[in-house]
Amino acid sequence: MKRIPAPALLAWFQEQRRDLPWRKRRTPWRVWVSETMLQQTTVAVVAERFEKFMRLFPTPAALAAATESEATLAWAGLGYYRRVRNLRAGALALGKRPVPRAEDDLLGLPGIGPYTAAAIRAFAFDEPAAVIDANVGRVLQRFMGEEGAWNTAPVLKKARAVLRASSPPRGRDFSEGLMELGALVCTPKDPACPACPLRPDCAAHATQRVAETTTRKRRAPVRQIEAVRLRIQRAGKTLFVQRPLDADLLPGQWELPGAWCARDTVIDAALVARLLRPLGFRLAGEFKRSAVARHSVTTHQLRCTLLDTPVRGRMCRARWLRKDELPGTLTTETRKLLLAGGSS
DNA sequence: GAGACGTGGGC
DNA sequence: TGCCCAAGTCT
Numbered sequence: 272m273k274r275i276p277a278p279a280l281l282a283w284f285q286e287q288r289r290d291l292p293w294r295k296r297r298t299p300w301r302v303w304v305s306e307t308m309l310q311q312t313t314v315a316v317v318a319e320r321f322e323k324f325m326r327l328f329p330t331p332a333a334l335a336a337a338t339e340s341e342a343t344l345a346w347a348g349l350g351y352y353r354r355v356r357n358l359r360a361g362a363l364a365l366g367k368r369p370v371p372r373a374e375d376d377l378l379g380l381p382g383i384g385p386y387t388a389a390a391i392r393a394f395a396f397d398e399p400a401a402v403i404d405a406n407v408g409r410v411l412q413r414f415m416g417e418e419g420a421w422n423t424a425p426v427l428k429k430a431r432a433v434l435r436a437s438s439p440p441r442g443r444d445f446s447e448g449l450m451e452l453g454a455l456v457c458t459p460k461d462p463a464c465p466a467c468p469l470r471p472d473c474a475a476h477a478t479q480r481v482a483e484t485t486t487r488k489r490r491a492p493v494r495q496i497e498a499v500r501l502r503i504q505r506a507g508k509t510l511f512v513q514r515p516l517d518a519d520l521l522p523g524q525w526e527l528p529g530a531w532c533a534r535d536t537v538i539d540a541a542l543v544a545r546l547l548r549p550l551g552f553r554l555a556g557e558f559k560r561s562a563v564a565r566h567s568v569t570t571h572q573l574r575c576t577l578l579d580t581p582v583r584g585r586m587c588r589a590r591w592l593r594k595d596e597l598p599g600t601l602t603t604e605t606r607k608l609l610l611a612g613g614s615s
Numbered sequence: 616g617a618g619a620c621g622t623g624g625g626c
Numbered sequence: 627t628g629c630c631c632a633a634g635t636c637t
Contacts, residue, residue: 309633316623316632350621355633384635404633450633459631490630491618520620565628584618603622 273415275437276472277445283468284448284495287455299370299395300331301555306390307354307382320348331370339516340595340599343523344358347600349594352521353513357382370376372396390446399442406453413457413484416474420516459485491570497536500529500608501546503582508591510550514602525597526605528589531573538576552582562612566604575604578610
């Protein structure tokens with residue numbers, strides 16, 4: 272079994288370790304929150320928001336006591352809101368018990384998968400755990416000379432075996448060092464092999480195939496969408512509606528009423544009337560196209576149009592609000608459109 | 616196992 | 627500007 276040279280890795284890590292906010296105090300809750308935030312999200316974006324979230328919710332109990340809307344608001348800018356819903360659900364499930372240390376107990380909490388369970392065990396409890404994220408996966412893939420994707424079952428199995436054979440009994444710095452190595456040195460593009468403490472033992476380096484072992488996953492096809500949003504105002508207030516709490520996409524967020532349509536949809540009075548009907552309104556004059564914006568949300572590429580829409584009738588299932596009294600998170604689509612459309 | 620799930624920042 | 631990515635999890 273090939274082994275990672277732990278002393279060389281640890282020496283490198285001691286020199287190169289970045290000072291990141293979540294590395295200041297390693298409580299299980301801080302590790303859980305930060306690892307959740309860092310899923311598919313850049314270090315720079317998380318670094319700006321982590322401490323603020325921790326001030327609002329310093330303990331699992333604090334998050335459990337908050338509403339889902341408050342929790343989502345604190346998550347704004349991070350995306351993948353399912354993560355904060357899961358975090359809160361996990362805190363609720365915990366009750367008064369401490370964050371668990373055993374892998375099976377961690378895996379039982381919502382939003383905690385193999386990576387996050389291992390990260391909590393290693394970073395919070397200093398256990399030897401197979402902390403394999405995309406960084407570590409890439410390091411090990413190259414180290415072992417595997418050219419398939421790191422996250423396929425057979426490569427992962429070998430990776431776990433290498434880690435088991437290599438990790439010291441106290442696994443925190445070893446695991447974190449390997450991750451840091453993937454982030455700073457063994458990068459997907461242009462890896463800095465001369466700076467790598469694993470170079471003497473690296474299979475990909477030996478065969479000069481480091482560049483070839485970069486796996487990239489293909490992106491889901493982008494769907495082109497026409498987004499139509501109505502700005503309906505009365506007495507200085509604007510009408511907002513809330514997305515369903517069980518929606519797959521952006522659950523519970525607030526937005527201007529409207530719809531996503533096929534890209535070739537014609538925006539005319541008939542369409543606007545159709546959008547108004549479920550709100551209990553009828554069109555009461557000419558609508559005006561007052562802004563356009565572009566926005567992408569996961570696999571949807573939106574061309575957004577803001578329509579200032581005069582109405583009559585009675586509304587339902589919606590709220591009149593001034594800008595400064597929004598009840599929660601606005602969708603970015605609506606936020607961009609209102610920014611582009613100014614106040615009118 | 617593929618597809619869905621967001622956003623801000625880099626180039 | 628437009629396209630790409632970034633410490634996964636769930637279905």
